[in-house]
Amino acid sequence: MKILFAASEVAPFVKTGGLADVAGSLPAALAAHGHDVRVILPLYSNINESWRDQMTFVKHFHFPLSWRNSYCGLFQLKLGNVLYYFVDNEYYFKRHSLYGHFDDGERFAYFSRAVIEVPDQVSWSPNIIHCNDWQTGLVPVYLLEAKHRFPCLSKTKSVFTIHNIEYQGRYDKTILGDVFGLDSSYFREDMLAYYGDVNLTKGAIYASDYVTTVSPTYAKELQYSFYAHGLEGVIAANYYKMSGILNGLDIQQYNPNLDPDLTATYSSDDLAGKAICKNALQKECGLELLPDVPIIACISRLVSHKGYDLITAAFPKIMEHNVQFVILGTGDWGIEAFFRSAAKRYPERVSANLLYSTKLSAKIYAGADILLMPSISEPCGLTQMIAMRYGTVPVVRLTGGLKDSVPSYNPATGKGLGFTFGNITAGDMLSAVDRALELYDTEPLKWRQLMRNEMEVDLSWDKSALAYEEIYCKLSHNDLDPD
Numbered sequence: 117m118k119i120l121f122a123a124s125e126v127a128p129f130v131k132t133g134g135l136a137d138v139a140g141s142l143p144a145a146l147a148a149h150g151h152d153v154r155v156i157l158p159l160y161s162n163i164n165e166s167w168r169d170q171m172t173f174v175k176h177f178h179f180p181l182s183w184r185n186s187y188c189g190l191f192q193l194k195l196g197n198v199l200y201y202f203v204d205n206e207y208y209f210k211r212h213s214l215y216g217h218f219d220d221g222e223r224f225a226y227f228s229r230a231v232i233e234v235p236d237q238v239s240w241s242p243n244i245i246h247c248n249d250w251q252t253g254l255v256p257v258y259l260l261e262a263k264h265r266f267p268c269l270s271k272t273k274s275v276f277t278i279h280n281i282e283y284q285g286r287y288d289k290t291i292l293g294d295v296f297g298l299d300s301s302y303f304r305e306d307m308l309a310y311y312g313d314v315n316l317t318k319g320a321i322y323a324s325d326y327v328t329t330v331s332p333t334y335a336k337e338l339q340y341s342f343y344a345h346g347l348e349g350v351i352a353a354n355y356y357k358m359s360g361i362l363n364g365l366d367i368q369q370y371n372p373n374l375d376p377d378l379t380a381t382y383s384s385d386d387l388a389g390k391a392i393c394k395n396a397l398q399k400e401c402g403l404e405l406l407p408d409v410p411i412i413a414c415i416s417r418l419v420s421h422k423g424y425d426l427i428t429a430a431f432p433k434i435m436e437h438n439v440q441f442v443i444l445g446t447g448d449w450g451i452e453a454f455f456r457s458a459a460k461r462y463p464e465r466v467s468a469n470l471l472y473s474t475k476l477s478a479k480i481y482a483g484a485d486i487l488l489m490p491s492i493s494e495p496c497g498l499t500q501m502i503a504m505r506y507g508t509v510p511v512v513r514l515t516g517g518l519k520d521s522v523p524s525y526n527p528a529t530g531k532g533l534g535f536t537f538g539n540i541t542a543g544d545m546l547s548a549v550d551r552a553l554e555l556y557d558t559e560p561l562k563w564r565q566l567m568r569n570e571m572e573v574d575l576s577w578d579k580s581a582l583a584y585e586e587i588y589c590k591l592s593h594n595d596l597d598p599d
């Protein structure tokens with residue numbers, strides 16, 4: 117099958133969040149199953165020279181976007197079995213950051229239109245165009261008309277994946293004709309219209325042939341207003357063509373037995389290296405070098421939907437235990453200030469690393485004992501999976517992908533992988549932390565077994581890539597169906 121995967125960020129080229137990890141690893145997993153998979157993304161100015169040097173120029177062309185005649189330079193690069201297309205237009209993508217510009221609507225409408233134009237330009241007929249989040253939300257909308265214009269797209273089906281429904285791409289309706297080049301027939305309730313504005317996520321959900329999200333539980337949660345940020349009705353109306361598929365992890369990249377950033381490597385058969393990593397982390401973070409004191413870690417953006425209100429409320433109680441606490445991330449200044457002052461108050465017990473560093477994150481995943489992730493909502497979440505891969509026990513709230521990837525641990529049977537809680541209260545979170553610490557302190561053998569179980573669980577893309585394949589197959593075979 118031929119699959120074009122469109123995303124606004126793709127690891128290892130450019131990354132601000134989990135979307136890039138998925139766009140970097142799912143296509144490779146699909147290609148490994150023998151499909152012709154191509155990924156398309158903007159050629160941002162912050163994509164490194166070292167990648168640019170490996171790209172080859174394919175061609176350039178122009179296409180109309182409303183009254184504009186837009187330039188599109190196309191570059192390509194093959195990595196493993198996947199071919200990557202980079203869309204070059206310096207007017208739109210020579211910026212200091214990926215998002216947050218006054219003309220993001222126009223920039224990503226341009227990119228979405230380029231996604232539609234490229235197959236014809238390279239004489240390639242994809243069975244599926246798989247789009248991700250609002251930045252590519254116009255692709256399925258443009259495809260409705262482009263199917264009739266380009267023979268190579270006449271049978272192409274679209275899949276739209278919601279990675280986080282909080283970001284929807286909502287704009288004043290004047291953008292519809294002037295920027296998107298769409299006539300007023302697209303401004304209707306079962307397309308882009310949303311309380312008088314246009315909403316790209318809504319349009320994508322209606323226009324695409326199938327919708328997925330990144331965990332089965334998040335798919336269910338999206339039917340409730342608490343999680344759907346105003347799109348619960350849209351989700352309900354389109355639920356017949358929607359499902360949740362849990363993200364996988366690039367298990368080659370995240371492997372404590374191979375990770376070059378670790379002081380010592382280790383595996384589930386031999387955990388000795390993890391103790392060395394713990395000691396190295398304590399040294400690096402200026403914590404007391406105490407091998408038996410559990411380290412609780414938080415690695416995420418410091419924003420309230422990651423559950424930081426619970427953590428800050430429960431923090432004094434957590435510190436009553438004999439524990440150390442390491443935090444890594446940047447975000448809201450209030451949360452940063454809290455941890456800055458906590459680190460001053462407990463200099464040898466709390467380490468606040470208010471920065472973004474993949475090297476330090478690897479060291480924390482390996483050196484910590486417990487990962488605390490009490491997200492209010494979490495479509496899938498990558499952090500808990502990486503922690504498990506590194507033998508670090510997650511304490512999570514039962515939401516979205518956390519619920520689907522971290523079955524609750526039962527000390528009586530030894531089954532389960534983490535300590536969990538449901539209600540959004542500091543007290544419930546604290547009791548999950550307490551249960552984890554109790555097992556750590558009183559049952560070292562069970563704890564070690566739990567660490568091994570974490571490391572041995574299958575977090576790869578194998579199962580999930582098959583689920584996507586099944587959807588692609590069903591969609592493309594509908595056309596062959598004589599009915």
Ligand code: GLC
Binds near residue numbers: 495
């Ligand atoms: C978004 C979600 C996160 C998910 C990622 C990849 O960043 O917030 O939960 O893991 O997308 O799908």
